Structure formats: structure tokens, C-alpha cells
Amino acid sequence: xxxxxxxxxxRVAKGDQAAFRLLARRHxxxxxxxxRRILGNAAEAEDVAQEAMLRVWTHAPRWxxxxxxxxxxxRVVVNLCLDRKRRAPMVDLEAAGxxxxxxxxxxxxxxxxxxxxxxxxxxxQLPDRQRSAILLTYSEGMSNAQVADxxxxxxxxxxxxxxxxxxxLRRALGRLIxxxx
Amino acid sequence: MTRDELRIVLDVHGGxxxxxxxxxxxxxxxxxxxxxxxxxxxxxxxxxxxxLSRFASPAAEDERSAARVLxxxxxxxxxxxxxxxxxxxxxxxxxxxxAWPRLAALAGCALIGxxxxxxxxxxxxxxxxxxxxxRDIGAMVFGPELLTGPQP
Numbered sequence: 001x002x003x004x005x006x007x008x009x010x011r012v013a014k015g016d017q018a019a020f021r022l023l024a025r026r027h028x029x030x031x032x033x034x035x036r037r038i039l040g041n042a043a044e045a046e047d048v049a050q051e052a053m054l055r056v057w058t059h060a061p062r063w064x065x066x067x068x069x070x071x072x073x074x075r076v077v078v079n080l081c082l083d084r085k086r087r088a089p090m091v092d093l094e095a096a097g098x099x100x101x102x103x104x105x106x107x108x109x110x111x112x113x114x115x116x117x118x119x120x121x122x123x124x125q126l127p128d129r130q131r132s133a134i135l136l137t138y139s140e141g142m143s144n145a146q147v148a149d150x151x152x153x154x155x156x157x158x159x160x161x162x163x164x165x166x167x168x169l170r171r172a173l174g175r176l177i178x179x180x181x
Numbered sequence: 182m183t184r185d186e187l188r189i190v191l192d193v194h195g196g197x198x199x200x201x202x203x204x205x206x207x208x209x210x211x212x213x214x215x216x217x218x219x220x221x222x223x224x225x226x227x228x229x230x231x232x233l234s235r236f237a238s239p240a241a242e243d244e245r246s247a248a249r250v251l252x253x254x255x256x257x258x259x260x261x262x263x264x265x266x267x268x269x270x271x272x273x274x275x276x277x278x279x280a281w282p283r284l285a286a287l288a289g290c291a292l293i294g295x296x297x298x299x300x301x302x303x304x305x306x307x308x309x310x311x312x313x314x315x316r317d318i319g320a321m322v323f324g325p326e327l328l329t330g331p332q333p
């Protein structure tokens with residue numbers, strides 16, 4: 001049996017709940033991860049992923065395979081995340097606190113964890129669309145054209161988002177990049 | 182190509198030359214070969230790439246979150262939205278079935294009533310004694326007592 005995303009969606013469109021759960025099991029980890037990195041909040045990321053998958057279920061009969069299913073789902077997740085950020089701009093106190101905390105950490109592992117936290121905080125400080133463009137490029141391995149499709153913009157606009165986003169990261173991280181890896 | 186142009190290529194496409202546009206790749210590689218500063222830019226871009234890739238890589242936490250979300254789909258799912266062109270078919274859906282006998286009975290009653298009215302079955306009750314004359318008009322308009330009759 002064909003278990004490609006598109007074939008599963010055809011079954012979901014006919015009300016096949018098993019096909020829907022298979023599709024959800026396949027894509028939820030990546031979608032939750034992407035939402036968590038964009039929102040900087042695991043609980044909200046779960047809400048977004050749940051809402052996105054429910055949209056997959058309810059809209060399946062109207063879904064037209066004009067784009068790959070994963071591209072469409074990613075677009076839904078990113079739009080839901082950006083909507084949430086627009087509606088209720090939130091400061092991730094946990095992440096923001098890590099940047100200001102100069103407490104020395106003991107051991108290489110702790111230093112690496114500290115670097116990860118600083119990077120996470122710097123990424124959270126980026127404007128939403130810059131952060132989305134960078135995360136789609138690095139987490140999903142998407143081309144700039146695919147990122148443009150998901151963000152509903154042009155390739156040159158995505159290139160501008162990437163350049164400005166990385167400039168902001170370099171400013172925020174400074175010597176951390178030189179120490180990198 | 183200048184170093185500023187190289188930095189833009191690195192920010193847009195990353196530090197992997199395989200992802201650089203073909204027309205920029207040659208000049209970029211020549212600049213990197215000739216300029217130590219350009220080599221430092223490339224190294225810094227690769228370090229940032231590595232940090233971002235590591236940050237964006239799948240985490241065990243995501244699997245746990247996904248499992249929690251998935252468990253919420255074990256119950257009944259909401260009704261799906263049907264496309265407009267399937268509305269006639271949706272009317273025949275089993276969920277509408279219990280209403281069909283009642284709708285059919287109502288439509289039948291309406292049809293019988295309409296037929297009786299059209300066929301004029303009620304006219305047979307109107308005999309000659311029931312003819313309306315001009316004298317009846319006063320009673321119909323002013324009531325049972327004529328204005329010219331005795332008044333209280």
C-alpha cells in the first residue's frame with residue numbers, strides 16, 4: 001500500500017482516522033521542534049502542533065496537492081507560530097535570564113550547555129521572520145526558494161532575512177562564534 | 182569579488198561551496214585562496230552553520246512532546262469540513278437519514294393539501310341556498326344588525 005504523505009492525505013480526506021494518526025506520528029516531532037524553536041516555549045509549541053494537525057484532519061477533504069504535504073504543513077505551523085507571536089508578544093524569561101547570567105560553569109559539558117543556552121537566547125531575540133527563515137533553513141534543510149514559499153515572500157526577501165538574521169546573531173554572540181564547536 | 186560580497190554569499194547560502202550559486206562559486210573560491218581574511222570569514226561562517234545546525238537538530242524533548250500531542254488524537258476527532266461541491270452528497274450522509282421519513286411525510290401532506298385545493302373538492306358543498314345576495318353584503322360589512330334596523 002502506498003503510504004506517501006499524499007496517499008495518506010487522500011485516505012484522511014475520506015475520514016480514515018488511522019491514516020491521520022500515521023501522518024501525525026510521522027510529522028509531529030519535526031513540527032513540534034520547529035514550533036518550539038520559533039516560539040521558545042515547549043507548551044505553546046505543543047498547542048500549535050496540535051492545532052496544525054487538527055487543521056490537517058478538518059481540511060483534508062478540501063486539500064489540493066498543489067504543494068508537497070510537508071511544505072503545506074510547515075507553512076501552517078509557521079503561520080500559527082507567527083500569529084501567536086503577533087497576538088501576545090512574550091518574553092521568554094528563562095532564556096533571557098541565561099544571557100545576563102555570567103555565572104561560570106564547571107566542566108566542558110556545562111560550558112557547551114551554556115553556549116547552547118546563549119545561542120537559544122540570541123535566536124529568540126531575533127525578529128520573528130528572521131528567526132523563522134534561519135530555523136527553516138537549518139532545521140528542515142530547505143532551500144531559499146522553499147523558505148520563501150512557506151513564508152509567502154520572495155527569494156530575495158528570504159536572502160535579506162538570512163543576512164540580517166546572521167548579522168544580528170554575530171552581534172549578539174560575539175566571541176562565542178569564534179569559540180564555536 | 183570583494184570580502185563584503187563574499188560575506189553576503191556566506192550568509193545567504195552558508196559555508197558549504199556546494200550550495201553557492203555557480204556564478205559566485207569561482208570568484209569566491211579565488212578570493213578565499215588569495216586572502217587570509219576571506220578564509221577567516223569562511224571559517225566563521227562554518228562555525229555559525231555548525232552551531233545553528235546543532236541547535237536546530239531533532240531533540241529527545243520533541244519526541245516526548247509529539248507523543249503527548251499524539252495521545253490527544255486517540256479520542257473522537259472533530260467533523261471534517263466538506264468541499265462545497267460535495268454538499269449534495271453530504272445531504273445523503275447517514276447522519277441526515279433519520280430526518281428523511283419526517284421530511285417525506287411533511288412533503289406528502291403538503292402535496293395532498295395542495296391537490297385538494299386545486300381540484301376544488303370543497304365546491305360540491307355550495308348549493309343554491311348558499312348563494313350570496315346583495316342583502317348579505319351589509320351584514321358581512323357592518324355586522325349582523327343593519328344600520329337601518331332597530332337600534333338599542
